[in-house]
Amino acid sequence: MDRPLTGPAAEKFEAIAAEAIAGMPAAFREQMTGVVVRIEEFASAEQLAAVEMHHEERWYLTGLYEGRPLTEESVWESGGMPPVISLFRQPLLLEMRETGVALEALVKHVVIHEAGHHFGFSDEEMHALEDQVE
Incomplete structure (x- = not known):
């Protein structure tokens, strides 16, 4: 696949991601306030x-x-860059087309999975969090 796919704009992805975070249980949602969510077409070479x-x-x-x-943060460290969850629009559009899964469900799944990394969760714990999101 070489050509970009058409589909909902980045703003739609941002709105779905915000809804996923807003639907998290309060204890998790509060810990997500410093996490930046970015929408990019693809991952960079460095990523x-x-x-x-x-x-x-x-x-x-x-x-x-x-x-x-x-789980790895320390009160003795400050001044670092905020954590970032990047969502890659083109791969998500491709997955939506290939699987038939709704965009909202895909974006929610990826946001929760990546938020799980923020919390230091195992895959099993990430799935449990996903089940708790409204």
Whole structure:
């Protein structure tokens, strides 16, 4: 796949991501206030390298958490960049087309999964969080 896909604009993705975060249980939602959510068309070369993927695989990375998980933060450190959840629009559109899963469900799943990295969760704990989101 070389051509960009058409579909909802980045603003739609942002709105769905905000709804997913707003639907989290209060204890989790409060800890997400400093996390930045960005919508990009694709992961950058640096982001792909960070997860050991190549440029040709850019269509398969739908989201990425960059930052220090809460479980590794220290009160002695300050001044760092805020954690970021990046959602990659083109891969999400492709997954939506290939699977038939609604965009809202895909974006919600990726946001919750990446938020799970922020909390230092295992995959099992991430699925439990996803089940709790309204």
